[in-house]
Amino acid sequence: MKLTTRFLSTVFLAIGCGCTTLFPAAVNIGDSEQDLIAKRGQPAHRYKDGGDQLLEYPLGPWGQKTYMARVGPDGKLISFEQVLTNQKFASIKVGESTKEDVLRTVGAPVETSYLSLTDLEVWSYPYKESGVWNSVMHVHFDKAGIVRKMLNGPDLRFDPDRRFPFGGL
Numbered sequence: 001m002k003l004t005t006r007f008l009s010t011v012f013l014a015i016g017c018g019c020t021t022l023f024p025a026a027v028n029i030g031d032s033e034q035d036l037i038a039k040r041g042q043p044a045h046r047y048k049d050g051g052d053q054l055l056e057y058p059l060g061p062w063g064q065k066t067y068m069a070r071v072g073p074d075g076k077l078i079s080f081e082q083v084l085t086n087q088k089f090a091s092i093k094v095g096e097s098t099k100e101d102v103l104r105t106v107g108a109p110v111e112t113s114y115l116s117l118t119d120l121e122v123w124s125y126p127y128k129e130s131g132v133w134n135s136v137m138h139v140h141f142d143k144a145g146i147v148r149k150m151l152n153g154p155d156l157r158f159d160p161d162r163r164f165p166f167g168g169l
Contacts, residue, residue, distance in 0.1 A: 031077045036069055047104050052078065056107040063110040063126045083107060084127035089137050092147055099145040120148060126155050134158040
C-alpha cells in the first residue's frame with residue numbers, strides 16, 4: 001500500500017510540475033518587464049521598436065505560436081499578443097518591408113533556406129492559418145533584405161499521406 005501511495009504522489013507531483021509549463025502564468029497589461037520575465041522566463045529574442053522593446057516568446061514543439069510582448073520606455077507591458085496570424089502576416093508589405101520589420105512583426109523564423117535560382121533567402125513560419133489549418137508562411141527576401149514575395153501552404157509535417165512525415169527514411 002505504501003508503494004502505491006508513493007507512486008501516486010510522484011505521478012501527481014509530475015503532473016503538477018508539468019502544468020506550470022503547459023499553462024504559464026497570465027501576464028497583464030501594466031506588468032513590469034521584471035514581472036513578465038518572472039512569469040514567462042527570458043525571451044528568445046529582443047527587438048527595439050522606437051522607444052519600445054519587443055520581447056519574443058516562441059511556443060510549442062511545432063513552433064506554431066509566437067507571443068510578442070511590447071514593453072514601453074517606462075518598463076511597463078503595453079501589449080502581449082500571439083503574432084503568427086493571418087492579420088500579422090498581411091501587415092508585411094511585399095516590396096517594402098525589411099528583415100527587421102518582419103522580425104518586429106512576427107519574430108524569428110523557425111527555418112531559413114536559400115533559393116539559388118531566384119537568389120532569394122526564405123524565412124519559414126509554421127502557424128495555424130485562420131486558427132485551424134496547419135500551414136507554413138514563407139517570406140522571401142532579396143539580397144538587400146527587402147520582402148519580394150510571400151507564399152503559404154500546408155505544413156507537410158502534419159500530412160497523413162506523406163510516407164516519411166519527419167524526413168526519415
